Every structure is written in C-alpha cells, then in structure tokens.
C-alpha cells in the first residue's frame with residue numbers, strides 16, 4: 001500500500017517522535033492533540049516534553065512543511081492513535097480499591113471516534129497505545145464501523161505496540177523490531193508497508209490480539225521478576241542474609257538472572273500494564289496480580305526499615321534522596337519515592353527531598369530542595385530511594401561534613417557499607433538482615 005498523508009492522534013512521548021519521523025521521511029503528517037497548550041507550543045516550534053534530539057527533529061519536520069499541528073483529524077491514508085492509557089486513579093471516583101485497578105480507555109475511545117468522519121475505503125487505522133487484550137477487536141471495530149464501512153472489507157486495522165526506551169526514543173523507534181498485528185493479513189501487510197518507511201529493525205507480523213498480548217507480556221515479565229527480587233529481599237532480611245550478596249552468587253548460575261530489589265515499582269508502564277491482564281482475566285492472572293501487590297507493598301516495607309533504624313518516625317528529619325522512578329532519569333511518574341515520603345510524613349516525620357535530575361521537582365505534598373546540601377543540612381537520617389550514578393559516587397566523608405545525620409537507610413544498594421561505616425554512619429540496607437542491623 002502507498003501512503004501520502006497520515007494523521008497521528010496524540011503528540012506525547014510516542015506520537016510526536018512518530019509523527020516527526022514520518023514527516024522527515026517525506027509523508028504529509030497531520031499531528032493532532034486535544035490539549036490546546038500542546039498544539040500552540042508545537043505550532044510555535046517549541047516542545048512541551050523533553051527527549052534527547054526531539055527538538056531538532058520536530059523543528060526539521062515543521063520546517064520541511066510536511067508536519068502540520070492541528071486540533072482535529074483530517075481525511076488521510078492512515079491514522080495512528082498514540083494517546084494515554086493509564087488506569088483510573090482514586091481521583092476519578094470510578095474506583096477506590098487500592099488492591100485493584102481498571103484501565104482508563106477514554107482517550108482511545110474518543111480518539112477513535114474522532115477518526116470516524118474521516119475514514120475512507122482503503123484507509124489504515126493503527127492503535128499504538130498500550131491496551132488490554134482484545135481492545136482492537138472489541139473496542140475499535142464497533143466504533144470505526146459507525147462510519148458505515150466494514151473492518152477488513154473496507155478499511156485496514158492493526159495494533160502495533162511501542163517498545164521504545166525513554167531517553168533513546170529516536171534511535172529505538174527506527175532500530176527496534178516492530179510488531180504489527182492486523183485484524184487480517186491485508187491489514188498486517190498495510191501496517192508493515194507504512195512502518196517500513198522508516199523502521200530498520202525487523203518487522204514481525206501477527207494478529208492484533210497477539211500483538212496486544214506481546215506488549216503486556218513484556219512489561220508483566222519485568223514486574224513479576226522485580227516482585228520476586230523484592231520478596232527475596234524480605235526473606236533475606238528475616239533470615240539474616242545479605243540479599244545483594246545472595247543474588248550476586250545466585251546469578252553466577254548460567255540460567256539464573258535475578259533482578260535487583262528496590263523500594264517499589266514506578267513509571268507509567270511496568271506498574272500499570274500488568275493490571276490490564278488482571279482486569280481482563282482476574283480468574284487466571286493470579287501470579288500477575290500477586291506480583292503487583294508485592295511491588296505495591298514494597299514502599300511500606302521501606303517504612304518498616306526506616307522505623308527499625310530510628311524507632312518512632314514522629315519528629316525525625318529525613319533527607320529523601322531521589323524521586324525518579326528509576327536511576328539516571330528525570331521521570332517522576334508513579335514513583336514509589338513519593339509514596340514513601342507521604343507515608344513518612346503521615347507518621348509525623350519531616351521530609352526534605354532531593355532529585356538531582358529534576359532539582360525543581362514539583363510534586364503534591366513533597367518538599368523538594370534544589371541542592372543536596374540543602375536537603376542534608378538539618379536531617380537526622382538519610383534515605384536513598386533511587387540508584388542514581390551520582391549517589392553511588394558520593395564520598396561518605398564529604399557527606400558526613402554536610403549533615404548531622406549518622407543514620408543511613410539504603411533501599412537501592414548505592415552505599416559501600418565499609419566506606420560509609422568508616423565515615424561514621426550506621427547503615428541500614430534493604431534486604432540485609434546480616435551484621436549490625
């Protein structure tokens with residue numbers, strides 16, 4: 001199939017690089033977003049998100065005249081949907097049970113509805129948003145067929161998950177293997193022809209529901225493996241073992257690769273996507289559900305470790321070091337650090353947080369201090385929550401000069417026990433029931 005004009009709905013971390021890459025490969029691209037700030041920012045050649053290289057790419061796409069930024073879709077040869085698929089939060093009033101989460105598909109539904117008036121015979125529609133199994137078939141087809149056209153017979157429809165790593169999106173968009181799941185073979189082939197315009201990785205063709213499952217399986221696999229690492233940390237703590245040492249030894253087995261435990265699982269993918277399986281098949285997704293619960297309870301386990309270190313939390317001054325959901329990024333979405341800080345404050349502790357990758361972090365209920373010195377100066381306990389490289393490189397002797405604190409709680413194994421203890425700190429490490437703790 002040949003493409004001249006495409007329409008990309010949703011201009012965030014996924015849609016904007018995708019739209020711009022197609023535009024710089026010669027297609028006429030209409031980029032659509034419902035957020036007027038996003039639209040006006042982009043129309044002015046500015047960016048509302050940060051991703052290395054993206055500014056240059058978007059500006060080149062706009063300058064070429066191939067990328068237009070609009071609030072409404074237009075008729076096109078292909079439509080790509082890249083809108084958010086979070087779960088409902090307690091604020092939505094849909095659901096207030098912490099133990100169970102439901103997918104919020106409102107953005108996918110309204111983006112699909114917006115395409116209906118512009119759908120033509122021979123058009124291709126692609127859903128990229130991470131979605132519960134059968135979304136393409138059960139949610140998109142009935143909406144798109146309101147056009148009077150029949151899926152398969154009159155228009156092509158695919159699911160194609162996005163698997164890029166934030167920070168590397170522009171390279172991975174082109175180099176990663178791309179999965180195209182059509183509702184029938186001609187749809188898959190049309191999807192393959194579209195992405196072949198810029199994808200250099202392998203293009204793997206399958207059906208739509210398999211492609212949806214592949215994406216969810218990838219992130220669920222990570223979540224379950226982190227859950228077992230977190231559970232090993234709790235077991236090691238009980239049995240007087242150092243989990244970091246034990247994992248290091250176990251991983252010398254040629255077929256074992258245990259991940260690192262930590263303060264919980266955050267981000268907008270791994271902590272969200274497994275719920276789509278749990279919601280779709282609660283009777284079957286038992287291990288997946290339990291893994292989610294283990295990881296969601298990990299912040300609470302960290303609180304018990306801080307209590308062990310200092311006794312009652314009320315009145316203590318804690319320097320919370322790291323707010324991001326993983327090392328060496330500035331992304332604070334769904335970060336377990338925020339939950340830990342709220343729980344400490346609810347118990348009466350005073351918390352100052354420091355995030356080196358986002359010194360001006362603005363999170364509800366979190367006092368973020370722009371410098372390490374500021375966060376440390378009046379604290380009596382240091383709590384490491386993210387394994388940032390620059391935390392690993394801290395010199396404990398210099399840290400000791402910046403703070404009256406002599407207690408360190410390390411949930412991410414950034415502190416070398418011998419060095420920190422030699423500098424006068426008492427160290428409490430997640431997953432370590434050994435030695436002086």
Ligand SMILES: NC(=O)c1ccc[n+]([C@@H]2O[C@H](COP(=O)([O-])OP(=O)(O)OC[C@H]3O[C@@H](n4cnc5c(N)ncnc54)[C@H](O)[C@@H]3O)[C@@H](O)[C@H]2O)c1
Pocket residue numbers: 009010011012013014015032033034035038082083084085107108110111128129130131162163164165166268269
């Ligand atoms: N960001 C990632 O690294 C990543 C990786 C893999 C998969 N995904 C998935 O890709 C999807 C998009 O994620 P993202 O990170 O790009 O989200 P995002 O929040 O960065 O951007 C989504 C954009 O869609 C817009 N939008 C919402 N409803 C719309 C509508 N009806 N019509 C047009 N625009 C609309 C929003 O205003 C926003 O600008 C999600 O399902 C996500 O899970 C993201």
